[in-house]
Amino acid sequence: MYDIKEIYQPSNLSETLNLMASNQDGIVISGGTDVLIRLRERKLKECKLISIHKLKELQGISYKDSLNDMIIYPGTCFEEIHSNTMVEKNCHCLWQAANEVGSPQIRTVATIGGNVCNGAVSADSAPSLLVLNAELELTMAHSKRSVPIREFFTGPGKTVLEKGKELLTAIKIPAVPEGSGSYYIKFGARNALEISTLGCAVFVTLNESKDVFEDFRIAFGVAAPTPIRCTQIEERVKGLPLTRETLKFIGNEVLKEVNPRDSWRASKQLRIQLIRELSQRAAEGAVRNAGGAIID
């Protein structure tokens, strides 16, 4: 039996927001794959839960056409994200990340909203959402704000979300320009059921003749106290040719912007090596997905 004092199961969004306003000590639970584990470990006790599990208004992916934002609602589970062909085509890195979370049984319940709001540095969706310039819609009973995901993570397990008051209600992904591609690589010690040792996502836009980086974005999980974008290297790569030399430059220079640590999962040294290697492989994958090729 979980140590739950009270659990509310609102039937729509406005009821949820009202319940949150009158129970600010309440904890939102969606798929429960983080909250129920914390309860099991007794890191949470006697808690008051507000369940948004399978709440209709927070489910699904909406996509009109390539000129408009894609909206992923936070209650969408990773299995659904990975089976969406528009995500596969336009947000390939996120599509890949969705298939890396836990195991098939976890992916049928674990939601993208829970993954983001949990604020873990290892959250598999974070690097991809960072390179896709996702915007998070945070809602309270009588107000709403939009926060770029780059400003969302503030420390290990910490975000700008006002816990208990604000609900993540939409993840907006801006339209992706022609000639773009993206790629995500997760490194873990095992092939399944493994929290990321390091995650790297790259997004590129190539010029028309597909030989130069017009836009380059790179983000990491577990390379600093929060998931991060490395904007200095991004600026320096714009305009460079699609060569092995540019990839090496990325792998070496990106190290100036990361701050990996020793942990029981891996040493700082291994993480640095992973950052150098995976950033190049992810960049090459993104170029390939954009219809280009790296020349030696």
Add this chain to the structure above:
Amino acid sequence: MIKVIHMKVNGKQVELGVDDRECLTDTLRNRLGLTSVKKGCEAGECGACTVLIDGKATNSCIYLSMWAEGREIVTVEGIKGENENLHPVQQAFVDEAAIQCGFCTPGLILTAVEIVGSGKKYTRDELRKLISGHLCRCTGYENILNAVEKVAGL
């Protein structure tokens, strides 16, 4: 607090009172006697507690029973054929000697039932990924993969 929920379990509509702090593993084992649903890690890692919820393999240990309202649940007790015959997945596990102590077996069988139900055929590597949410301490997985390959392999 006790709440009344309605769900379909192994084809039968049930109405029962559950504690709102209870997980589905406990409801199925203790209130309905469906002891094929095993308790292993209770943390979403081993897959021993796997059941099908609306056709999808789900870890029942991290699933609140009250979420099951209106859903359809299947456990291994519910997959036998009309004449009490074993389900083709169960038969394949027997034929391939994919069972040793049997603790991981009910969960794996349900994941395989979902795989077979998709109607698609998979390579051994794909199947390896599809069963990756189950830990088996006995078999070394090879015979389990042989069994799953027999029913859903290319």
